[in-house]
Amino acid sequence: MSEKTSVAREAAELLLQEKVVYTRTGGDPFFFSSGWASPVFIDIKRLISRPESRARLLDLALERIEADVGRTSFDQIAGCELAGVPFASMVADRLSVPLVVALKQAKGFGRFAQCEGDFESGARTLLIDDVTTDGRTKTTFKRALERAEADVVGIFVLFAYNIFPGHAETIALTTLGDVIAVAENIGALDETARSALEAYTEDAATWSRKHGGIGKT
Amino acid sequence: MANDAPTFEASSPSSALLNADLRNLARDLFDRFREMSFDGVGISRETYGLGETQAIEIIEKLGQDHGLETRWDAARNLIVRLEGRDPALPVVASGSHLDSVPQGGNFDGAAGVISSLLALLAANEKGQPLRSMELTVLRGEESAWYGGPCYFGSRAMFGLLTDSDLSSRHRVSGETLEHHMASCGVDLEPIKAARPLVTPDHFHCWIELHIEQGPVLIARQKPVGLVTGIRGNVRHRRVTCQGEAAHSGAVPRWLRHDAVLAMSELLMRIDEHWRILLEWGEDLVVTSGIVETNKDEHAVSRVPGEVTFALEYRSQDTKTLESFGNLIENECRQIGERRGVTFDLGEKVYTEPARMSENVVSMLRKAAETAGVPCEIMPSGAGHDSAIFANQGIPSAMVFVRNDKGSHNPHEAMEMEDFFAGAEVMARALSHAANDEGEIEA
Known part of the structure; x- marks a missing residue:
């Protein structure tokens, strides 16, 4: 198992142990704010209230950022409103680099209308969020930073579903695939849940459409 | 309510430009306008209509009775002129309109025309000013009669009327503006050719007094507002x-x-x-x-x-x-x-928004100080002919008078004391400007 995979699997195990992986195999599915229906929902932001798991998750995230982005290739961290902010803050604090916040919607006009903080034009920025589904909101945050003349060098998320079409280029600490693999190994999910998740990962668009969600971006 | 507002120290009658005779003349004019244009509910004087013409003719007659020159331009705007000692100099101008919305109030427009007339008469009594002073009674300011377009008189002055203006239709008669203008004796030839009837350099400055159409002066308990810009x-x-x-x-x-x-x-x-x-x-x-x-x-x-x-x-x-x-x-x-x-x-x-001239505003502010009239510096939310003048590069400003019930309705409630306070401020500023007692640059 590669270094990368083992870090991803360890993070997935943490999510399962902390019971922030929710599944629904009967009745109404989950709906993401982007409109996708899903049998699984990862509520990773709950971890901000658990200092030990939070610290462990952060260790793994830093390891991954170091390996995949490289500490010298960015000047600052940007957190995505709202759940991305605590994680981005902790990363920025650990690395002693500047922090800014990218907002969902612009407030008024001007360079900093859609972000909080302050930076020089051209600042190399690593964008951090907790989760990504189809990456559309990440595009919004990226645009917000670019409007403030930041150079967005990468997008890092703690968890990516990695199953939706039109996925933006992001680096994810762990994915739904990792969660399913670990769940199998440690027997964390029952058989019905696991097979539902597998069907979902095979063709998320069809699954979503069949369950009342959108079928394409 | 205007009645509850603290009273201000109005200038003593001896120092006021507007004496008791002029004040009576103004009261009388408002009454005559009300009588002739009352429609059962409010005041109706149609844009390029008979009522508007008759109201303007009253001003013409009064001007002539007081020895002032009067003339109508091609768009049938009336110009009342007090000749200055140097008639070649650009003129100090003021004025407003005399049309109203259907079932409107008596003060919207008329207050500006009457106060300008008072300013000319007061200046005349003081002795001939250096620059000529002109009152312009503008036709067709309201947008209500022709479904949106407005400022016909002032825009015609500067060659700004378009075919689309001229072909817009009257809300009741269904006839075009061009038709109604012709009925009022307008010479359409220069207007259709978009030829200016006057050039901006004819004017040294322009001031228009108008009732305030929003609630600011009532809320801030000031009788008079000085306008910094028109939105x-x-x-x-x-x-x-x-x-x-x-x-x-x-x-x-x-x-x-x-x-x-x-x-x-x-x-x-x-x-x-x-x-x-x-x-x-x-x-x-x-x-x-x-x-x-x-x-x-x-x-x-x-x-x-x-x-x-x-x-x-x-x-x-x-x-x-x-x-x-x-x-x-x-x-x-x-x-x-x-x-x-x-x-x-x-x-x-x-x-386009219009910026008022800082110099003219500051001249008005000084006039208000010496007259003891408290005033508020404010923008104008509503549009006015003055925007047309300002955007022609003519140094312009507006004086607002407190008014309790908004405008474009029969319930406009301007107190005559507030009107005289505003008129006094404008008359003083116009008189200063006509005698080059203040700096005005575009």
Whole structure:
């Protein structure tokens, strides 16, 4: 198992142990704010209230950022409103680099209308969020930073579903695939849940459409 | 209420430019205008109509009785002139309009005309000024009679009337503006050729007194306002949001493209931007005065596939209007992407904001100080002929008079004492300007 995979699997195990992986195999599915229906929902932001798991998750995230982005290739961290902010803050604090916040919607006009903080034009920025589904909101945050003349060098998320079409280029600490693999190994999910998740990962668009969600971006 | 406002130290009658005779003349004129134009509910003097002409003729007669020159220009604006010692110098001008909206009030427009006449008569009594002073009674200021276009008299003066203005139709008669102008004796030849009837360099400065049409002076307990700028505006008469019609029970949330919800989100986003821009000190007002779903297809049980609405925003600042327009387009795009709808903003009609001259405003401010009249420095939310003068490069300003019940209705409530306070301020400033006692540069 590669270094990368083992870090991803360890993070997935943490999510399962902390019971922030929710599944629904009967009745109404989950709906993401982007409109996708899903049998699984990862509520990773709950971890901000658990200092030990939070610290462990952060260790793994830093390891991954170091390996995949490289500490010298960015000047600052940007957190995505709202759940991305605590994680981005902790990363920025650990690395002693500047922090800014990218907002969902612009407030008024001007360079900093859609972000909080302050930076020089051209600042190399690593964008951090907790989760990504189809990456559309990440595009919004990226645009917000670019409007403030930041150079967005990468997008890092703690968890990516990695199953939706039109996925933006992001680096994810762990994915739904990792969660399913670990769940199998440690027997964390029952058989019905696991097979539902597998069907979902095979063709998320069809699954979503069949369950009342959108079928394409 | 104006009555509850603290009284101010009005200038003593001996030092006031407007003496008791002039004040009586003004009271008498307001009464005559009211009598001749009362329609049973309010005051009606149609744009380029008989009532307007008759009211202007009263001013003409009064001017002549007091030994002032009078003449009508090709657009049938009346000019009353007090010749200065050096008639070649650019003139100190003031004035306003005498048309009204249907069932309007007696002070909107008339207050400016009467106060200008008083200023000329007062100056005449003081002795001949250096510069000539002119009162211009402008035709056709109101937009109510011809379905939107307005400022016909002032725009005709500067060669700015368009074919579209001339062919706009009267709300009752259905005849064109051109027809009604011709009935009033307008010489249409130069107007149709867009030839100016006067050049901006004819004017040294322009001041218009008008009742305030908003609540600011009442709230701040000041009799008089001095206007810093007249808001321009951007109007989209018909914005269309196109979504997708669907059954209201059968279609789940995520598959809907509800045009009304998308429009609502857009309007709330615009409202939020507006709130923040005000916090930043920008001048802005935003209104969506018409919202319609198509009544041939709308139903309680149908997810609306289309909605149309009007959007208007006003600001004193061209840049604010431009940036706000970009902001709206951006929101339309984002909300459109998110909700699977499209916004078509339709035709965009732009009216330029007008900045008042700092020098003329400061001259008015000094006049208010010496007259002991408390005044408020404020923008004008409503449009006025003065914007046309200012945008011709003529140093311009406006004096607002406190008025309790808004305007464009029969309940306008201007106190005569407030009117005299405003008129005194304007008369003093005009007299200073006519004798070159203050600096005015464009």
